[in-house]
Amino acid sequence: MGKKIIVAGLGHGGIAAAAQLARAGYDVTVYEKKKEGTLGYDWTDIFAPGPLAEAGIPMPDESKYEYKQDMTFYSPSERVALEQHVPEDDREIKMERRDIYEHLINHALECGVKIEYETEVLGPVLLGNRVVGINTDKGDYYGDLIIDACGMLSPVRMNLPDHLGIEKEPARIEYITIYRAFYNVASDEEPEAKFKVMLFKDNKLGMSWVASEEDHTDVLIGRFENFDMEEVERFTDVLRQTSPRIGREVLRGGQFVKIPVRHPLSLMVADGYAAIGDSAFMTVPLIGSGIANCLRASRILADSIISDPTDSFSVETLWKYQYNFYKSLGSGLAALAAGKLLLPKLTADEVDYFFDSGMITSDDITFGADFVGLSSMSFSFPDLLNKAKHVCKNTDILKKLPAAGARISAVTAACAGIPKRYSPDKVRSWKKIYEMPFKNY
Numbered sequence: 001m002g003k004k005i006i007v008a009g010l011g012h013g014g015i016a017a018a019a020q021l022a023r024a025g026y027d028v029t030v031y032e033k034k035k036e037g038t039l040g041y042d043w044t045d046i047f048a049p050g051p052l053a054e055a056g057i058p059m060p061d062e063s064k065y066e067y068k069q070d071m072t073f074y075s076p077s078e079r080v081a082l083e084q085h086v087p088e089d090d091r092e093i094k095m096e097r098r099d100i101y102e103h104l105i106n107h108a109l110e111c112g113v114k115i116e117y118e119t120e121v122l123g124p125v126l127l128g129n130r131v132v133g134i135n136t137d138k139g140d141y142y143g144d145l146i147i148d149a150c151g152m153l154s155p156v157r158m159n160l161p162d163h164l165g166i167e168k169e170p171a172r173i174e175y176i177t178i179y180r181a182f183y184n185v186a187s188d189e190e191p192e193a194k195f196k197v198m199l200f201k202d203n204k205l206g207m208s209w210v211a212s213e214e215d216h217t218d219v220l221i222g223r224f225e226n227f228d229m230e231e232v233e234r235f236t237d238v239l240r241q242t243s244p245r246i247g248r249e250v251l252r253g254g255q256f257v258k259i260p261v262r263h264p265l266s267l268m269v270a271d272g273y274a275a276i277g278d279s280a281f282m283t284v285p286l287i288g289s290g291i292a293n294c295l296r297a298s299r300i301l302a303d304s305i306i307s308d309p310t311d312s313f314s315v316e317t318l319w320k321y322q323y324n325f326y327k328s329l330g331s332g333l334a335a336l337a338a339g340k341l342l343l344p345k346l347t348a349d350e351v352d353y354f355f356d357s358g359m360i361t362s363d364d365i366t367f368g369a370d371f372v373g374l375s376s377m378s379f380s381f382p383d384l385l386n387k388a389k390h391v392c393k394n395t396d397i398l399k400k401l402p403a404a405g406a407r408i409s410a411v412t413a414a415c416a417g418i419p420k421r422y423s424p425d426k427v428r429s430w431k432k433i434y435e436m437p438f439k440n441y
Contacts, residue, residue, distance in 0.1 A: 006143035013277035013294030014149020020302035022112040033120035040097035051295035072193035075355035076200040076348035123159035131273035145313040174262030184247035259288040263337035269318035285337035319422035331415030342404040
């Protein structure tokens with residue numbers, strides 16, 4: 001076969017795709033700026049295990065993971081608490097982030113992938129309209145295909161020429177800033193909920209959680225705005241009022257991270273280029289979870305490449321990857337992203353009303369391992385909006401629902417109409433229709 005594929009960055013989707021392509025006979029090299037053994041945040045992560053098999057990756061050793069406990073969602077006032085009841089077969093697994101990386105990397109190496117660490121990717125190398133390589137702090141490297149797995153602020157995607165039509169930076173409402181730390185346990189008092197998720201707590205647009213473990217308390221603060229350590233300290237004191245187990249010593253973590261929570265890229269391929277994972281905005285827009293989605297996307301990308309007898313890696317042949325991604329995952333994610341844009345329009349009191357009135361129930365917030373695939377998800381904005389129209393007596397909320405419903409409908413229709421085959425004019429027209437609802441909020 002002899003074709004050389006470069007993966008820019010060790011994102012989960014990129015390394016999973018690299019393994020599948022190397023196993024199929026391609027010459028695959030990953031370039032990563034961090035040192036070997038240092039990838040992954042100093043905390044655990046939760047994801048659906050099913051997509052591992054879809055990507056041809058074995059389950060990790062049972063000693064490396066445990067099944068996630070159900071979450072309990074609280075209204076801003078904490079008057080109402082709704083507990084999930086995820087079926088056993090749909091439960092997600094919880095692993096150390098570094099163990100996840102180690103598992104994926106070891107599998108890729110066994111498949112024949114080469115990894116060059118301590119090599120920072122700075123941007124793409126182009127020949128005309130074709131991406132032919134990457135520029136790094138150690139020089140230029142050339143390949144027949146560049147898979148962009150450098151993350152939300154990928155220097156490859158952000159430095160592509162404008163005329164290719166690929167979006168550059170996310171808007172502020174399209175990513176969430178989180179602070180996460182494991183604190184010592186300050187009280188033996190039994191928590192009211194083991195995994196407590198709070199929405200719009202302290203009138204702040206965002207989400208926070210307090211997960212009580214035997215030897216630590218896991219605290220996450222997520223906002224659609226920037227904040228600093230002074231605000232972290234203030235807000236954790238607010239959390240301690242109802243969660244006294246939160247100590248004052250940070251045992252692990254203590255980092256700020258930005259996570260995309262927006263619709264997938266309207267164009268994720270070009271001649272010699274394909275974006276995946278956070279580089280293509282594949283996270284679940286409500287919660288920022290992305291590992292399972294990018295593993296599924298890696299299978300779609302690898303299958304699209306392997307099934308192309310020409311090995312041209314042209315935008316026309318790579319379009320099959322984008323089309324199949326939207327048909328299986330992207331359309332659902334885009335609809336959720338459209339619905340999520342209602343959140344900045346709501347006040348904490350209005351979110352309380354959703355809980356107090358019974359518009360949101362335990363069934364609505366019960367989503368299991370297939371949440372990422374949207375196949376067994378009970379909670380959806382279209383269902384919620386439809387329910388709200390029938391039971392809501394809050395006139396302020398009712399005024400905000402029609403625009404949200406129209407936005408979801410427009411995005412859903414756009415995704416259904418994605419061109420099956422690449423044509424510059426058809427794709428340009430489709431992009432405009434798809435992006436329009438996200439620009440008018």
